[in-house]
Amino acid sequence: MEIVLQNIGKQFKNGTRALDHVTFTIPQGEFVSVIGPSGAGKTTLFRILNGMETPGDGAVLFDGSDISSMSGTARKNVKRSIGTIYQDFCLVENSTCLANVLTACLPDMGFFPAVFGVYGKERRAEALKFLDRVGLSEKSEEPVKNLSGGQKQRAAIARALMRHPKVLLADEPAASLDPVTGRQILTLLKEIQKKDGVTILMNSHNLEFSQELSDRIIGLKDGNVVFDGTPSEMNEEILRNIYISLEDSHLS
Ligand SMILES: Nc1ncnc2c1ncn2[C@@H]1O[C@H](COP(=O)(O)OP(=O)(O)OP(=O)(O)O)[C@@H](O)[C@H]1O
Numbered sequence: 001m002e003i004v005l006q007n008i009g010k011q012f013k014n015g016t017r018a019l020d021h022v023t024f025t026i027p028q029g030e031f032v033s034v035i036g037p038s039g040a041g042k043t044t045l046f047r048i049l050n051g052m053e054t055p056g057d058g059a060v061l062f063d064g065s066d067i068s069s070m071s072g073t074a075r076k077n078v079k080r081s082i083g084t085i086y087q088d089f090c091l092v093e094n095s096t097c098l099a100n101v102l103t104a105c106l107p108d109m110g111f112f113p114a115v116f117g118v119y120g121k122e123r124r125a126e127a128l129k130f131l132d133r134v135g136l137s138e139k140s141e142e143p144v145k146n147l148s149g150g151q152k153q154r155a156a157i158a159r160a161l162m163r164h165p166k167v168l169l170a171d172e173p174a175a176s177l178d179p180v181t182g183r184q185i186l187t188l189l190k191e192i193q194k195k196d197g198v199t200i201l202m203n204s205h206n207l208e209f210s211q212e213l214s215d216r217i218i219g220l221k222d223g224n225v226v227f228d229g230t231p232s233e234m235n236e237e238i239l240r241n242i243y244i245s246l247e248d249s250h251l252s
Helices: 042-049 072-080 097-108 111-116 121-133 149-161 179-196 207-213 236-243 246-251
Strands: 003-011 017-026 031-035 057-062 082-086 167-171 199-203 216-221 224-229
Touching: 003 042, 017 042, 017 057, 017 224, 031 042, 031 179, 031 207, 042 167, 042 199, 072 082, 082 149, 097 121, 097 149, 121 149, 149 179, 167 179, 179 199, 179 207, 216 236, 224 236
Parallel strands: 031 199, 031 216, 082 167, 167 199
Antiparallel strands: 003 017, 003 057, 216 224
C-alpha cells in the first residue's frame, strides 16, 4: 500500500502547530525512520497515519485514495492494514501472551463471541504461529506481567501481525529497552519487512539503529521535513541542523 502525504498540516486547539506542509511518499515495503528532536511532530504524524488524529490541512492518500473521502468500509480496510506498536507495549498485563495476541481479532468478531472470548481453533492456531514467529512459543500461557520488556514488545508485534498489516508504525519501539534487547526488537522488525514486505515506519531517537536498518530517513524539525534521504546521504551537518536549534547553537 503506497502512502502519500500531501501538504499535511496540524494545529492543535491550544495553537501549537505540530506539522506544517509535510509532503512525502512511502512505497510498499520500505523501512523508514522518522527522526527529530522532542516536539518535532513525529508522534503526531504517526497518529495521523493510524487515524487517531485528523490533519487540519492537506491529504493522506492510501494507494491513491484520499482517506477523508473514503466510504466507511474502505476506511476500515485501510485502518485494518496499519498496525502500531508502542514504546510502552499497550498490553493487558494480567492476561496471557496468547490472550493478548487474540485481542487483535476482537474487531472482526460478533458481540457474544467477543464478550466471552470465544476465538475458535483457527484463530488460536494462528496466534500461536505468530508467537512462535517472534520467539515466544514457550510463553504463550504466561501472564504478560511476568515477561521482560523485550518479550512484551515481541508479544505486541505478534498481536500486530495477527491483523496481517501492510504497514507497521513503530512508535519508539526500543525506547523502554536496554540497547541489546532494543537491537533484537528492531532486527525482528527488519526481518518482518524483508520476509513479509511490510512497510515499517519507525519513530526513533536511536540514530545508530535508524541508520543501520532503514532504507530511508525522514528528518522532522518544528513540524517540517528538513531531510528525506538514504542513511548514506545523512551526515554530521544535516544531523546538527535537525537536532540543534538556533538558541542551542548560541549557547555552545
Ligand atoms: N493533543 C495535543 N494538544 C496540544 N499540543 C500537542 C498535542 N499533542 C502534541 N502536541 C504538541 O505538538 C508538538 C509535536 O508533538 P509530538 O508529540 O508529535 O512530537 P514528537 O516529535 O513525537 O516528540 P517526542 O520525541 O518528545 O515524543 C509538540 O509541541 C507537542 O507539545
